[in-house]
Amino acid sequence: MAHPSDTVTTDISPTTHSTLLSDALGLLRRLDPGEAGAERALEPLRACHPGNRMRLLRHREAVDESAHFGLLITEPGAGTTTLSWTPERAVPWSLRGSQRTAESMLLRVNGEPLAIEEAMGYLDVLWEETRLLDRLVTMCLVRQELAERPVYLDREALQHAMDAFRRARGLLTPDATDEWMRERGLGIDALEDLVEREAAIAGLKARILAERPVDRTELDRARIVRVRFTERSLADAFVAMVRGRSGACDVRAVASAAAGAFAVASAVTGTEFLEVPADAVGRVAAGTVLGPDADGDGWSVAQVVAVFPATPGPNTERQLADLAFERWVADRRRDARIEWFWGPSAKTPTGPVGAS
Template identity: 40%
Template sequence: MLSDALDTLRDLAGSDPGEALRTLRERHPDVRFRLLRQREEYDDSLHYDLLIKRAGEGTISLSWCPESALPWPLRGVHRASELLLLRIDGVGVTVAEAVARLDFLWDEARLMDRIVTAALLQAELEESPVELTDDELQEAVDAFRRARGLLTVERTREWMDQRCLTEVDLRELVAGEAAVARVRERVTAGRVEPYFAENRAEFGTARIASWGFPDAESARQAELDDCDAELMPGTRLVIEDVPVAEIGRAKAGEVFAPTPRSLVKVISISDAVLDAGTRRRVEQRIFEEWLAERRLAAKIEWFWGTTARTGSL
């Protein structure tokens, strides 16, 4: 395997890297290969490394350099402009300065989680690429536009201009989303039915009545009156079906207060059925657990903030 990998690196100079890597993966399907590319700014030369992983073992880093090129330990010369994120009217803003202004990220767990998730998925796609045909990509673009109400050329152009996107940028964005959807299909394939059977109780549906009150005192009085609140001035009542996970351990007929100014009464709880909606929820749960496992196994380094903050994350 190492001999084949080294031959692949040697042949990359005059071949398609994607095709060469595909051939290597076909020869050794039990091994995960990730190709790293590094372009040297001062002479525009390109250098490749292979990361080789086998389940239950460590990682092999394989590098090869032609006689006329610069070996990887000697690379890394940086231009001053590489430290700039943007320049406005001749005034440059460095990456470090911009990141220093993003301190609110430390208090926004969802955003930080999305950043980490995106990086994990990118690594997965580099190791196990997803290839889309032109028709599949066009179908994904059409679905992307429909989901955002971009039903005309003019509306689509306006949306793209607001985000400084070109047609190429849009197709790359959609291709990325479609590739992640394929990864999700790959991760959940053959696991939905067994997972649902084992965790069926968690995917039931609860019918609830939710009351919103003008103040906390009204909510307390309604709870004492067994939620006879329909006639109280300023009270809002909504009856809806929600996933049983949203009611915690509450049973049918029980009342609980999610906030001081609201009450929820559980009307009934229905057993789960593996229909299309439930299947999506099961797939999402499996995918989230898979991502959580990848996070635990990954080495994540934040390059700004204090040691205490980065350590806690």
């Protein structure tokens, strides 16, 4: 049944809205809560009503262990309709939500229980690690996207994902895998769910990259050498010395003799070799001298030693997918409504979410 308080009047025509609700209700009545892959049954409805986002929710009732489906239908810019259907003699919508003690418990050690809210109090340090908080928000955004636009994996893809998961963690034998699962309190079903979730996220990243391409040149790298000076005048003199040399400029060679060339013995405070994105140095050619630039309490001069274009391959594709995913998350974060139910709200990060 549609819960009255969750239904929002939309701007679409009454006929279209009525047809959508009728089709959706028919789908819910046909779904078997015990059937795996029920999300696939939603695809024909999505195809018939492409202007709406849809998310299928599975709810297991603690009172009688029965399971039911709910459906969220979102019209962008208008609102969300929540639809559910309850078979005869099952717990209806208004009576759901009873919570068992185990659902609020995080773990128990030697019979000593630890509730989730207690654990959050012990983990106050989490509020100092905004990167961890960002990842929690990111996972919520990912779960929402995968619920509305699932990534389907066949048996072969899941087996490949499981093999890759085990190799990445050194779980090369059944005994090693069993020990790893025991240490984490995981059963085989939980392990398969974990692997399937990781594979779905990888599929999501690939889909985002296809929809929001990233230019491969953004991954080009530049190798530079940087020399630091205590004063701007010393850095200027060093640049003039490098550029005044005949033949190819070589900051490293000049830097090795710089201390003797300057009257101040402590003029050079350090020399370092770095690899940075080519964009960070303006995509200049190898041999170009940059600076001087303010650098902390001193000044630095750099020279581009070499530029390395990104080459096609699996590693580059993964980096491009990660970059596209980071930008997708940042866009979603700006439009997200985020509510924290524990910890000091003043510490809640408000900037773009980093994805890692």
